[in-house]
Amino acid sequence: MSAGVLVVPGLSDTARSEWTKMRTLLSTKVTLAVTALLVIGLSAVITWAAASSPRHGTDSQILVDPLAVIQSGWGLGWLAFEVLGVLVVTNEYSSGMIASTLLATPKRLRVMAAKGAIFSVVVGLLSLVMTFVNFYVGHAVLSAYPQFYDPALGANDVLRAVLGMALTSTLMGLVGFALGVVLRHTAGAITASVAVLFVLPLVLEALPTSWRNAVEKYWPTQAGSQLEHVSRQAHALSAWWGTGDLALFVAVLLGIAGWVLVRRDV
Amino acid sequence: MIQVRNLTKRFGAKTAVDDLSFDVQPGVVTGFLGPNGAGKSTTFRAIVGLVRPDAGTVTINGARYHDLPAPMREVGALLEAKAYHPGRKARDHLLALAEASRIPRRRVDEVLGLVGLADVARRKAGTFSLGMAQRLGIAAALLGDPPVLLFDEPVNGLDPEGIVWVRTLMQSLAAEGRTVFVSSHLMSEMALTASHVIVVGRGRLIADSSIEDLVRASSGSRARLRSPATASLVPHLRAAGATVEPGEDGAIIVSGLELAAVGDIAFQAGAPVHELTRIEASLEEAFMELTKDEFEFRAQGATGAGGGDPAGTRAQKLAGTGVQK
Numbered sequence: 001m002s003a004g005v006l007v008v009p010g011l012s013d014t015a016r017s018e019w020t021k022m023r024t025l026l027s028t029k030v031t032l033a034v035t036a037l038l039v040i041g042l043s044a045v046i047t048w049a050a051a052s053s054p055r056h057g058t059d060s061q062i063l064v065d066p067l068a069v070i071q072s073g074w075g076l077g078w079l080a081f082e083v084l085g086v087l088v089v090t091n092e093y094s095s096g097m098i099a100s101t102l103l104a105t106p107k108r109l110r111v112m113a114a115k116g117a118i119f120s121v122v123v124g125l126l127s128l129v130m131t132f133v134n135f136y137v138g139h140a141v142l143s144a145y146p147q148f149y150d151p152a153l154g155a156n157d158v159l160r161a162v163l164g165m166a167l168t169s170t171l172m173g174l175v176g177f178a179l180g181v182v183l184r185h186t187a188g189a190i191t192a193s194v195a196v197l198f199v200l201p202l203v204l205e206a207l208p209t210s211w212r213n214a215v216e217k218y219w220p221t222q223a224g225s226q227l228e229h230v231s232r233q234a235h236a237l238s239a240w241w242g243t244g245d246l247a248l249f250v251a252v253l254l255g256i257a258g259w260v261l262v263r264r265d266v
Numbered sequence: 267m268i269q270v271r272n273l274t275k276r277f278g279a280k281t282a283v284d285d286l287s288f289d290v291q292p293g294v295v296t297g298f299l300g301p302n303g304a305g306k307s308t309t310f311r312a313i314v315g316l317v318r319p320d321a322g323t324v325t326i327n328g329a330r331y332h333d334l335p336a337p338m339r340e341v342g343a344l345l346e347a348k349a350y351h352p353g354r355k356a357r358d359h360l361l362a363l364a365e366a367s368r369i370p371r372r373r374v375d376e377v378l379g380l381v382g383l384a385d386v387a388r389r390k391a392g393t394f395s396l397g398m399a400q401r402l403g404i405a406a407a408l409l410g411d412p413p414v415l416l417f418d419e420p421v422n423g424l425d426p427e428g429i430v431w432v433r434t435l436m437q438s439l440a441a442e443g444r445t446v447f448v449s450s451h452l453m454s455e456m457a458l459t460a461s462h463v464i465v466v467g468r469g470r471l472i473a474d475s476s477i478e479d480l481v482r483a484s485s486g487s488r489a490r491l492r493s494p495a496t497a498s499l500v501p502h503l504r505a506a507g508a509t510v511e512p513g514e515d516g517a518i519i520v521s522g523l524e525l526a527a528v529g530d531i532a533f534q535a536g537a538p539v540h541e542l543t544r545i546e547a548s549l550e551e552a553f554m555e556l557t558k559d560e561f562e563f564r565a566q567g568a569t570g571a572g573g574g575d576p577a578g579t580r581a582q583k584l585a586g587t588g589v590q591k
Contacts, residue, residue: 008335009368017366024358025351091351099316099349100359100406103341104366106315106332266316 014105014114022088022118031087032122035080036130040137042073047138051145067151067161070138071131071228074165078172078221081123082193085176088119090186098266108261116177116254123173127166135162157239164227164239171224171246172197178253181261197221220249267292267445268313268414272322275308275469282308284469285322290447292413295440297460297477298449301557305469306449307345310418314343326414338367342407343416347399347423349406352392356383356402359391360409369409377405382431396423404435415439417448421455433459453550463549467557481552488521489528492541499537506531517541 022028050062050069062069092098105111135153142150151158176193183189201222204212213235216222224246227239237245268290275283283305290296300306311317313324315331326334326341334340350359360374378384381401386394391402400423407415417436421429436459440446450456456463456477463480465473473480490513493499500510500518508523520528525544532539547555 007339007368009366013368014366017362020358020362020365021351021354024354024362027353095351096346096349097351099345100363101366102316103314103343103345103406104338104363106334106337263318265318266311 009105011110011114014110015118017104018111018114018118022122025091028084028088031080031084032126035077035084036126038080039073039077039130040133042076043071043134044073044137044141046072047141051142051148062148065229066138066142066149067135067158068229070142070151071134071161071165073134074169074228077127077130077169079194079197081127081169081173082176082197083190084123085119085173085178086180086186086189086193088115089177089180090184090189093184094186102266109258112181112258112261116174119177120170120174124166124170127169128163131162131165131169134165160239161228164243167243168224168227168246171243171250172221174250175221175253178250178257181257182253218245220246224249267327268447269325269328270309270313270322271324273309273312273319273324274321275305275312275317276320282469283312283319286466286469286471287322288464288471288474290445290464291462292445293440293443294462295436295446295448295460297456297463298447298466299453299456299463299553300449300466300472303468304466306466307418308469309466310343310345310416310449313416314341314345316345336367336410338363338369338410338412340410340412341414341416342410342412343418344400344403344407344420345416345418347396347403347419349403350391350399352390354391355388356391356394357387359402360405363406364409367410373409373411377408380408381405397425397428400424400432401428404432413443414445415447417446419449419451421450421452429455453548453553457549465553465556472556477549480556481547481549483552488519488545488547489523489525490517490541490543490545491520491528491532491539492517493532493537493539495535495537499532499535502531502535503528519545 047062047070050060092101101111102108105114139150142148153159153162175196176189179192179196180186180189183192201216201219204216204219207215217235217237223237223242226236226242229239236242270289271287273283273286274281282303286305286309298306298309308317312319313326313331314337324330331337331341350356354362357374357378360377361371363369364371364374375384375387378387381404383398383401383405386398391399394402400420404417404420407417417432420432420436424432433455436446436448448456448460450459460477462476463473464471465480475483491499492515496516496518503510503520503523506523506527508528509521511519511521513519523531525542529539529542532542
């Protein structure tokens with residue numbers, strides 16, 4: 001029983017704790033490293049395959065939007081970050097760690113804010129490194145094929161598209177994070193994440209064209225991915241409106257997550 | 267001091283804790299007893315805010331757990347053995363908890379030494395045995411050096427040496443003036459560790475008293491009587507309202523009469539008395555006696571018939587107290 005002054009912990013202490021939790025799990029570090037390698041490797045292979053393909057139609061993506069080809073491994077990266085976002089939360093529930101966490105910090109929103117912030121910073125910084133490595137690797141591949149336009153960072157909107165990839169990835173990760181808080185179970189939350197990212201967009205394909213174009217335009221993961229394109233796609237929001245659409249979706253999910261987190265039993 | 271007032275918690279149709287009120291005082295080890303599903307763990311979880319009560323309040327030194335400015339410095343709790351991620355090293359687990367509570371890093375090594383895990387501090391906690399997991403949970407509870415401690419089944423999975431260690435630890439924590447609230451399904455262990463007990467059954471308070479009072483009250487008046495003239499004596503005892511059962515080695519067990527009355531009747535009947543002893547109940551028997559209604563109610567509910575068979579009821583009692591969780 002310390003007779004001294006009671007030291008009152010705050011948000012920064014919770015954040016420091018969450019950072020310790022993240023860096024002391026080998027599985028998290030391995031997931032991040034494998035994701036980075038896969039996204040960079042896959043992007044390079046797709047860029048090389050597209051560039052070395054013997055025939056190109058006039059609408060071939062490598063002619064229209066080479067930057068999107070350079071970054072094409074990101075679909076996998078988004079899924080991986082969503083899954084990681086799910087796991088940083090559901091791991092606590094499946095292991096029983098959540099009881100220890102909430103004993104140390106009974107203010108649940110503070111725990112969610114600290115955990116979400118640490119996760120965003122880690123995923124954001126890693127994505128930033130990945131997107132630049134992707135860009136320069138793609139640049140190097142394309143330099144061997146002078147018939148294609150090889151985007152430079154200084155060119156119109158290219159830097160925005162490269163930086164934007166880090167922002168979109170972080171938001172995608174937060175989709176998984178929020179779904180993890182709401183659902184608590186790994187399998188359910190991963191299923192929901194995959195549904196948001198891949199399955200529902202596929203279902204949209206079955207809708208009549210006029211409906212599809214309208215829904216696709218605002219579907220958050222579709223809208224958010226516009227930031228990677230230098231040229232604007234048909235039936236799509238502009239890059240920043242699209243990102244705003246995704247950010248709003250994430251904000252709503254996080255709001256729901258916080259609301260249920262403080263109300264239910266652990 | 268922990269104050270539980272009219273605590274009620276329902277899970278769907280099941281009422282886990284039903285209008286429960288009690289205080290846990292500092293300076294003594296208070297035991298928390300009750301059969302399976304009596305609501306002990308739910309009560310523990312409500313004390314620290316992991317479970318939201320449907321009604322009632324729980325305060326620790328006057329404040330709700332959620333409102334304590336530095337909770338781990340005021341309350342330490344071991345709720346479930348494995349409240350950690352198996353992939354994290356024991357020391358890192360405690361470090362994360364210490365950081366969240368702004369507790370200095372050196373305290374982590376201190377408590378690891380205190381619970382005897384210093385040598386395995388850098389091993390992944392997932393490789394720990396149940397006994398080591400309990401020690402890690404106790405280390406976490408002690409991190410903030412708190413004046414209030416809660417332990418849910420702390421001796422589960424511990425070897426005999428570990429059990430003695432936990433018992434000594436609880437008692438020394440209480441002797442330092444802390445509030446120590448501990449549940450266990452091992453009555454004999456509780457009789458050795460605690461000096462006060464709170465007994466619950468089906469979410470309701472059954473008893474809140476010192477162990478001595480509890481045992482004395484449920485011992486009632488049972489006596490062992492040894493006499494060469496048992497046969498002639500028994501009718502006199504029965505006439506006085508006593509229940510007489512055969513005991514070991516020709517002795518008889520007399521219940522329902524005060525010890526002095528039994529002696530007087532023997533004297534009047536002219537029966538020589540070789541032994542007349544009061545039979546003290548153990549805490550286990552006292553507990554059985556107290557929670558009898560809970561179990562009998564259940565046995566009847568299960569068979570759908572009133573009365574039930576005594577042997578079955580007895581078996582239920584034994585099963586109910588023998589295995590927790």
